[in-house]
Amino acid sequence: MLATIGPIPGPDSEAEYAYETLWNGMRVIAHLPGNGSVRLLSPTGADVTAQYPDLHALPGLLPGPQAVLDGEIIAVDGEGRPSVERLQQRMSLHHPQAVKHALGDLPVQLMLYDILYLGEPTLQLPYTARRDLLDDLRLTTPQIRVPAGWPAPAQQALEQTRHEGYDGIIAKRLTSPYLPGRRTRDWIKIKHLPPT
Template structure:
């Protein structure tokens, strides 16, 4: 059967729904992986398409067996491919070694042996017929009735109500966050909808500024990004670059502070080898927020919060993993 191509529905960043509306929403764990639409034509075949529409089936050979899971029933499913770490949490850095291999089947097969992926299924848009006009609650019931559970795929449950508790559980377990979905929401292909809300768990940490990268265009002469680190056993360890979070006035004020502490010597224990970097004496302390860390200790998605003139560089102890 020729299945309809369906672009994935997208969530809008936001906060938990008001407490008075809590019972009208379902809550799912936000996954840290690659979004895919799964096409099962009912002939034993399988096709995976990324959010861009690119066919990525070849990158994940361990998922091919899912093609026969529903027999002759044609279906289009929504999900996310993750690479679980030792605790079963999706690790995007691990997944990166699996992405981009759709046209390299031999290499994809070798990587699958060492870094297997898992497909998390959370919606069904087509099941013998188009389901996109049905409310989320009915689609979810039909998805769960399929009982799709296998060695490399599963259908985790969704919680109705209790949003605050669900979010706290994701934080306690170091998970990416939460996706809130209105029970009466239809599936809107390709739309970033307010009926789906995503909440990322972010963390804040003190960092020491060790360098900066000049901005371009309208930011010419101003810092485009800061190179930051944290103290660990007396060493200043590089933890990444921060390029967002300032107002125009904030960047200008920061530029003056950076010029006052310029140096030609890289202050980090190991030179991060960032082309165009300009170094500064490690005297400025700031606070940044971030989502997670890579296994190497780098901050993912960092954003500047504020300067911390109340902290001396030696006071900003590291929380490196």
């Protein structure tokens, strides 16, 4: 599911959305076969698992039902903020030795924010129900996080991400199903404007 770039929802509609941090990472679909491992696919379907051995077998991925999750891989800077430059450096590495050498210098994290399948398809569930299922999986480890969302007011969420050094927020309609491959106003990308 893809976001549409747009303005922040106004006071008359802001309560219809939850607000999440805009990560500017590498989008991946994470397949959890239920044996504690993870397989990472890019939006084009390429298997990128081998490039991220630090995300292969995570303590939080305990045996259980098969799951398919949506999220982003990020690389952080010295202050713990997502760095597009550091992520690009890591993404450019393909040789196993180069990847192994980068594990300490260019570590990555997997930010998971939606669930498409949990023993059965969850696409038609509303955003709020899918987030509840995702939270219930308790996947948080040093390498994997399920970041929280903010309720309205939208402006407060936007200001919080500005204060914390992020690029903006994504507004996600509380009632929206997950629409694979669709760009829709149910997800709105709101970026901070540069200072004037």
